[in-house]
Amino acid sequence: MTRAGVHGTDGMHGMRGMRGTQGADGAQAAFLGMPAFPEAARRAVHDPVLRANLRHATHTIRGRRARAVAELADWDRLRAAGKAIKDHTLRHLDRYLVQLEESVTAAGGTVHWAVDAAEACRIVTRLVHATGAREVVKVKSMATQEIGLNEALEEAGIASYETDLAELIVQLGHDRPSHILVPAIHRNRGEIRDVFAREMGRWGRPAPDGLGDDPRELAEAARRHLREKFLRAQVAVSGANFMVAETGTLVVFESEGNGRMCLTLPETLISVVGIEKVVPTFRDLEVFLQTLPRSSTAERMNPYTTMWTGTAGGDGPTAFHLVLLDNGRTDTLADAVGRQALRCIRCSACLNVCPVYERAGGHAYGSVYPGPIGAVLSPQLRGTGSRVDASLPFASTLCGACEEVCPVAIDIPEVLVHLRERIVQGGPATREGVRVRIRPARGHTAERAALRAARLLLDHPGALRAGERLLARARRLRPRRLPGPGRAWTDSRDLPEPPEQPFRDWWEQRERQDERRKP
């Protein structure tokens, strides 16, 4: 989308109007053939190495986060402030995005608007081609993962090198990320050593002979491998954690310094950022500078925070392009309950406390956004048409641990139930800027019928009592294994033993006895 197109309207509506290009959605398309969550999770649950890796990693970071958060006496207020800033910004997103574009442009940057993944990939490919470069270095970024940028660049003959340690492990291992913050969380040291030893030489400087699995040794091998890439890169691609509308400043939080290298050394910097990442003022960063590091890496402050505003002569990149990505965000914003998912600052605290994520692993979520936040984000950004997306809102016990740790107070269980309703009952939604009515999904017919029947029974006390008495009479028939859908219970659990009589019968008997005792 051209800038003129946006100025002609109020931004958001302009983007809706421009939607319609539906190309290959890169990595996300690769996920669409994914099995539904329960099937994908089954493999992970029965993989003891994966279970051990995930348990160790999530429990370690869970404990650290709790301690880092407990240090702040005003955590609840910071959380409320973060929520308020995000809600306000989302309410006036049209205005702040246009202000951001003006600020970035005034500071020497160029702003591009991408309505979907395909358009964003086309814009970045064109920008890289224009520089003549055949390779880019990348800062870890969820937005570029979401749009499948690496795959799109590869198709155009451009190599992209991930420079974040965990992303490097995933890329070298021809793997998929399974965690927002720690994409290689499913890998242990030995597995990483093997990937480095096998793959590094094919892409650049090989791993040293006899590489061990000591974390320092592994980090050193990655550092040397990456250094070569940093020093010759002409183009870097990044995302951003925040964009400041008032000043046009972009911010990246990171731990390894690879981001700082990418954001300062190359001549051209291209940042792909979701439209919900904007905040109104520089001062708003104060809140997130405190909540994001503590929630994600459990640090008081992350080691590297890089901020840049357009371009500056003789200091850093001479060309800066900002690609503002919609890709389903405007549709999500149109939903009064679901829009709170756009407050997310990608800290991944909800993944680390989620008992389902811990056992199912990130890949089962079929998206670059796994865990509780993925279960509410993916079915909104992509719609609920695919098997995996329609299964995600059910991939939760609604235990509420995610909501409790969320630094922007997203009520994830509420959104999950809301999306379940959309899938089972059908209802209004916005897809590609158009209000549509979602029809009830297939595959929930039996459950819908069963719960309706249960409701009818439960709403008719006579029928309910008859049912309870039947259960009591049939108590000796209790089978060890049920046929059909009942197997999902009895494959792993015994059935409860039905009582001799329901409570209401006991109560009635007692009442009658009391009556008789009365004079």
Add this chain to the structure above:
Amino acid sequence: MRAALFVTCVNDALHPRTGVAVVRLLERLGVEVDFPAAQSCCGQPQYNTGLRREAEPLLRRTAEAFAGHRYVVTPSGSCTAMVRGHYPRIGRLARQEGRGGRLEAYAEDLAPRVYELSEFLVDVLGVTDVGAYYPHTVAYHPSCHGLRGLGLGERPRRLLAAVRGLELVELPGAEECCGFGGTFAVKNPDVSAAMGADKAAAAAAAGAEVLCGGDNSCLVHLDGILRRAGSPVRTVHLAEILASTEEEPFA
């Protein structure tokens, strides 16, 4: 003091002993107990599965059944959380969808009168020592809706700690969900069973004879897993432990 018992559908049909225990316990503490027979299910299975409209008749039924009762006591954190947390939302949405304000009025009227058992004992009656006797080693699993939904905090553990003869042991990872999650247990059986197995293992590692909880729905799941594994650990609802006395052992 009078209180109406909202026994819940799970307890009515599968765990009447828990209801009997609440009656015995409250009467021992001097509370006159009513049982409005029109009560049924709170509608949580329907609501949590995405069938909000199917939960509406049950909301109406529950509100009508308990109309006029100052205190409604229920031995379930989950059903209390449904009434207190979700009924107002169901009512509000019904109004916003143009179906009038009746449900919302019902919800707003009922929600503040419903108490989970440990809340009623500690906050309303002001007791933590209910005069119970239970000579067993017990671990307490704080179910999610009680823990995070209602903020029951230390109430159940304080009640257990005051029981004579009872040794309360620490349950490792107590705050983690047991994996039941209503229809989650059958829609995602592998993950559900893995979570339940970890919880069962934690209870055994803690050296507990009894795994106590405030929600029989979670305990049905955990009990099924413990029995299938041939574990000696039993599951017992909090009410049944509190109802037990030296003269009349209950659970």
